[in-house]
Amino acid sequence: MPNKKDRIRTRFAPSPTGDLHIGGLRTALYSYALAKHGDGDFILRIEDTDKKRAVKGSIEDIKNMLKLFGLNWDEYYVQSERVKTGIYKKAAEKLVKNGYAFCCNCDPKNAKEGYSKELRDPCREKGLDDGAIKLKIPENEKISFVDFVLSKKVEWDTNVLADTTLLKSDGFPTYHLAVVVDDNNMDITHALRGHDWMPSTPIHLLVYKYLEYKVPEIGHLTDILDPEGGKLSKRKSSVSVSGMIEEGYLPDALLNFVMLLGWAPKDDRELYTLDEFVKTFNINGFQKSNPVFNRDKLDWFNGEYIRKTNNSELKTKIYEFFEGKYDAETIGKVVPLMKDRVKTLGEFEGLAGFFFERPENIDKKLFTDNVNNHINKTVEVLKSVDDWKLDTINDVLMKTIEKNSFKTGKFFMDLRITITGNKFTPPINESIEILGKKETLSRIKKLLTNNY
Numbered sequence: 001m002p003n004k005k006d007r008i009r010t011r012f013a014p015s016p017t018g019d020l021h022i023g024g025l026r027t028a029l030y031s032y033a034l035a036k037h038g039d040g041d042f043i044l045r046i047e048d049t050d051k052k053r054a055v056k057g058s059i060e061d062i063k064n065m066l067k068l069f070g071l072n073w074d075e076y077y078v079q080s081e082r083v084k085t086g087i088y089k090k091a092a093e094k095l096v097k098n099g100y101a102f103c104c105n106c107d108p109k110n111a112k113e114g115y116s117k118e119l120r121d122p123c124r125e126k127g128l129d130d131g132a133i134k135l136k137i138p139e140n141e142k143i144s145f146v147d148f149v150l151s152k153k154v155e156w157d158t159n160v161l162a163d164t165t166l167l168k169s170d171g172f173p174t175y176h177l178a179v180v181v182d183d184n185n186m187d188i189t190h191a192l193r194g195h196d197w198m199p200s201t202p203i204h205l206l207v208y209k210y211l212e213y214k215v216p217e218i219g220h221l222t223d224i225l226d227p228e229g230g231k232l233s234k235r236k237s238s239v240s241v242s243g244m245i246e247e248g249y250l251p252d253a254l255l256n257f258v259m260l261l262g263w264a265p266k267d268d269r270e271l272y273t274l275d276e277f278v279k280t281f282n283i284n285g286f287q288k289s290n291p292v293f294n295r296d297k298l299d300w301f302n303g304e305y306i307r308k309t310n311n312s313e314l315k316t317k318i319y320e321f322f323e324g325k326y327d328a329e330t331i332g333k334v335v336p337l338m339k340d341r342v343k344t345l346g347e348f349e350g351l352a353g354f355f356f357e358r359p360e361n362i363d364k365k366l367f368t369d370n371v372n373n374h375i376n377k378t379v380e381v382l383k384s385v386d387d388w389k390l391d392t393i394n395d396v397l398m399k400t401i402e403k404n405s406f407k408t409g410k411f412f413m414d415l416r417i418t419i420t421g422n423k424f425t426p427p428i429n430e431s432i433e434i435l436g437k438k439e440t441l442s443r444i445k446k447l448l449t450n451n452y
Contacts, residue, residue: 008040009189012066012073013179015047016058019240020065022293023194023224023232026258030221031192032071033281043186044073047179048080049172065241069255070274077186079178088173091181091211092133092166100210101166105131108165121163133167135176135206143202149192149219149286156202164203176203184213195220196231219283222262222290232293239293248321248346249298253305257298261291271304299343306342311335321345326356333434337426351425355434358443359421366417370406372448374414377404379444388437393429418447 010031014024035042044066048054059078066073082088095101104123124136137158144155166177173181183191198220208215224232232239244254252273259277260270263285272280306314315332334352342348368374381396401411416428419440425431432440 007189008035008038009043009187010035010040010192011043011045011183011186011188012071013045013047013182014062015050015053016055016062017050017053018055018058019242020062022239022241022244022258022261023221025065025069025241025255026224026261027192027194027221028066028071029069029255029258029277030263031190033278034190034192034283036278037281040189041074042071043075043077043188045076045182045186046078046080047175048078049083049174049178051080051172061242068245068251075186077182079173079182082182083172087185088167088177088181089171092173092177095135095166095207095210096133098210099136100206101133101135102126103128103131104134104165105169108132124163130169132165132169135164135166135203135210137161137163137206143205145201145205145215145218147219148190148217148283149221150288154198154201158202158206161202166207176200177207180204180207180211180213183216184208184211188216190217190219192219192221195223219286222287224261225290225292227292227294248344248348249302250305250309250317250345253302254298256305257301261293262287270301303343306345307339309339311339314339318345318348322349330355330434334426337430337434341426354420354422354425355431358446359419362417362421362447366423368410368414370410371414371418373404374406374411375418375444375447377406378415379441379448382437382441382444385437388433390430390433393432397429419443 012024012028012031014020014028032042034040044063046059046062048059092101096103102121102124104121105128106121106123120137121134123131124134139159141158142155143158144153146153164176165174167173182188201218201220205215207213226232241254245251255274256270256272256277259272263281264287265280265285309317311332315328315335318331318335319326319328334355338348338352341351377400378397381400382393385392385396397411397415400406401408412428413423416425417423419428419432419435435443
């Protein structure tokens with residue numbers, strides 16, 4: 001096995017500021033696949049040095065979500081704990097000592113961090129020895145790198161960059177210092193991140209240069225677009241990963257959907273397990289155009305995965321999804337009727353709720369004009385059925401239709417609405433078999449009593 005420095009080493013470095021976003025899951029997935037395809041290491045690093053933005057419980061939520069999707073990490077770090085070792089302070093002080101950074105005691109609220117050299121920090125030439133430490137941006141230089149996702153060189157003029165805080169006066173590093181120190185310290189070979197972090201890259205490249213660190217391969221993933229326009233955001237859409245799980249999307253399906261939001265295989269294949277994706281993964285598959293978050297496509301994926309799930313396992317998933325609200329044995333009987341009709345686990349309740357609760361206040365307008373004849377004849381024949389099996393039910397009902405010259409569609413529509421309260425349900429005869437003779441007749445008699 002290659003040693004640490006010869007292996008591909010990637011990291012997912014979220015801030016614990018709320019629910020894991022779909023874009024964060026994508027970054028974690030691609031970082032994991034990049035490492036594991038080359039038998040490398042995947043690192044989880046919690047970047048929690050901005051305590052004001054931290055949300056209680058977020059760290060555990062992030063860890064639990066990654067485990068749910070099988071994105072298990074090889075090493076784990078928390079930046080606020082690493083602060084105690086002094087590594088960030090030592091790096092910042094080295095930059096000051098070598099003339100690449102300076103101390104600033106201005107009130108952060110009043111400090112002017114502009115994007116032109118006329119707005120450089122006023123403390124940069126004062127030679128202060130306390131306060132926050134800021135990077136001293138050089139003038140009239142070009143700084144560039146080759147983005148391995150975009151496959152192109154990106155360049156900046158340093159005259160449009162701002163003197164940037166690296167270490168706050170409280171001793172905590174900012175993202176700009178911590179990410180560089182940690183990536184170097186952890187021997188990160190490939191750093192994947194969202195495209196919105198591109199503007200910070202020249203700052204990081206300068207810090208790498210001044211600290212004499214080796215720069216890892218850096219790649220910026222495309223933006224995931226909202227179908228209605230613009231970048232997908234928490235404010236515009238329900239795009240938290242936990243929210244989608246709560247809607248009834250299966251983790252394997254959601255992960256498969258995310259795989260193709262910015263990466264494409266050489267063929268037209270769409271369905272991948274995580275292991276299959278890792279084996280197939282290639283950095284040349286990254287797409288350059290921004291993908292659109294297509295909910296219909298996600299529904300298709302989820303439906304495919306539901307149909308691939310064996311009935312026993314699907315019964316358990318539905319039972320757990322509804323937290324034991326519905327009887328597991330009945331769910332097991334209903335599952336074969338539902339698999340081809342639902343796109344999410346959450347839709348089970350709308351289509352199958354009548355198995356567990358009798359319909360109330362059925363809209364009379366749903367019935368045909370011949371409802372009383374249909375239902376009266378149904379009661380007569382079903383009363384005499386002793387062998388309550390699907391074949392028997394099918395036989396007696398079809399004979400009733402023929403004997404009374406009923407229109408088949410209208411007959412079964414009235415029966416369906418009587419039993420379920422809805423026009424759209426699983427096959428009605430199969431449903432009647434599951435409900436049983438007593439419950440079926442009870443529902444029909446209730447309808448007749450109410451004189452619909």
